[in-house]
Amino acid sequence: MSVFPLTENLKEKRKVEIDQSKIQISGWTSSNVVLDDWIETINREEWVKSVELINYQKINDKDALFNLIISMAK
Secondary structure: OEEOOEOOOOOOOOOOOEOOOEEEEEEEEOOHHHHHHHHHHHHOOOOEEEEEEEEEEEOOOOOEEEEEEEEEOO
């Protein structure tokens, strides 16, 4: 999980800039149903503006890797 991910790739001799309105989560799940339920639960939180699934990749018959970004409400 990255809290306040970088806004762009690191570059030599440039200031690091972060996005203080987002949380990026990378993980794995054994069920897309569980992941969908988790995303719905997070979306209902008052502090959450949106949840975006940016990658979902099956690695075998049961497991999958995922990346999502939570945008925080202001």
